[in-house]
Amino acid sequence: MSVVEQILDSNGPFVPVYRPLLPKAESVAGYLAQLDASRLYTNHGDLSALLESRLAAAFSIATGCVIGAASGTAALTGAILAAAGRATAKQPLCLCPGYTFVAAPLAAELCGYQMHLVDVDEATWAMDPDVLAAHPLLDRVGVILVAAPYGRRLAQTAWVRLSQQTGVPVVIDAAASFEALADDAKSLIGSVPVVLSFHATKAFSTGEGGAIVSTDPAIARAAIAALNFGFDGVRETTGPGFNGKMSEYQAAVGLAELDGWAEKRAAFRRVAETYREFAEPRGLRLHVAPAVSSNYVLFEAASEQSAGAAQVALDCAGFDHRLWYGRGLHREAYFRHVSRDVLPGVEALAPRLIGLPMAPDLSEGVVERIVAALAATLTQ
Ligand SMILES: Cc1ncc(COP(=O)(O)O)c(C=O)c1O
Incomplete structure (x- = not known):
């Protein structure tokens, strides 16, 4: 069996860390047919407007x-x-957590900022707003x-403050x-802009x-302009920008994804529950939905050493796994020399949080074998 065939068979010997499942072509077809009529393929067409308004309704905003x-x-x-706005000579720095995916610091760099990495709390995995409020570089x-x-x-609240x-x-x-925004919009949405990814590896996806x-209407307006060459309603660049618009093809997938979302989320829930049911009696510390997004199942090893043993066991059993945020930004080649605080929280957490296989259609048998492989390392 080729590697591709093995990946395609999630019950086979190799199980990928995440196997996306987006809407079938037939569910997207109706939306795409609208493009044949409108011939508006991007630039704020009807489908992206509809997706934005349906998402706003899902978040009750x-x-x-x-x-x-x-x-x-x-x-x-x-x-x-x-x-x-872009970085200035007086305020060139961006404070950024030392433990996150590389996309955020790369985006800030593109806006001209120099990174300064801040530690995260080992329990919340996030920065502490009180530490930031008193940061010496502020x-x-x-x-x-x-x-x-x-x-x-x-x-x-804490971030607005x-x-x-x-x-x-x-x-x-x-x-x-x-999912967090849909469940808890009142507390999670406000004037501070919140950014979502709909990448194929996310639970809700447009590819x-x-x-x-x-x-905040001013931020929303400035965001629309920034994503469209700095055009603020008229075809003249009045601020910094680039082409960051969502196309109508992406919106078509997003609308079909929303149509099937309740079913997809329920499927994710069942897999998360299965993980929980197998892991709890074995004393394995797992983080699953709704505490984290449905596309993640995270095993928190007690120490870096037991994380290493768990990774070897998963490899031997043919189960893919990933440190989704790596070992900390300061350990990425590009960010190695970046300015930073001491990062004991990042150092302690990053190597211990292991992403396990997940898919909305992952079978109970596979989950049982993954948990068994991990549990065996606890008794070694
Ligand atoms: C925490 C985090 N930030 C940013 C991104 C970037 O999103 P995208 O891949 O859609 O550009 C991702 C996912 O890839 C992510 O996990």
Whole structure:
């Protein structure tokens, strides 16, 4: 069996860490047919407008508070430009968690910022707003990038307060928080822009895509302009920007994904429950939905050494696994020399949080074998 065939058979000997399942072609076809008639393939067509308004309804916020983007990274870049603008000589720094996916610091760099990495709390996996409020570099900081790790819930209150107290704009990278926002919009959505990714590896997906969510009309307007060459309603560049728009093809997939979302989420829930049922009696510490986004199942090993043993056991049994955020940004070749605080939380957490296989149609038998492989390492 070729590697591709093995990957295609999730019950076979090799199980990928995540196996996306997007709407079938037939569910998207009806939306695509509208494009044959409208001949509007991008540039804020009917489908992206409909997706934005249906997402706003799902989050119980006004239409206009959700702005579609070409990717999560485009949405991050647009949100930074909208909330903070490009870096300036006086405020060239961006405070960013040392433990997150590389997209956020890369987006901030594209906006001209120099990164300064901040530690995360080992329990919340996120930065502490009180630490940020007293950060010694604050008067040189132009933007604070907060990450909601793995789609965990970060309430707005603390971040609105931080921004008001310090005068520094905050952007929340909540790439995987689609479900959290839908469940808990009142607490998670507000004036501080929240960025979502609809990448194929996310629970709710448009293949590639993303969105900026903010109830601040000025930020929403600036985000629309930033994602469209700095055009603010008229065809003239009045601010920084690029082409970060969501196309009508992406929106078509997103609309079909929304049509089938309740069913897809229920399927994810069943797999998460199965993981929980097998793991709990064996004393394995797993993080599954709804605590994290449905596309993640995370095994928290007690130590770096037991994480190593777990990874070897998974490899031997043919189960893919991933440190989704690596071993900390400061361990990425490109960010190795970046300025940073001491990062004991990142160092302690990053190697211990192992992404396990997940898919909405992952079978109970496979979950049982994954858990058994991990459990065996506890008794060694
Ligand atoms: C935390 C986080 N931020 C940003 C991104 C970037 O999103 P995208 O891949 O849609 O550009 C991702 C996912 O890829 C992510 O997990």
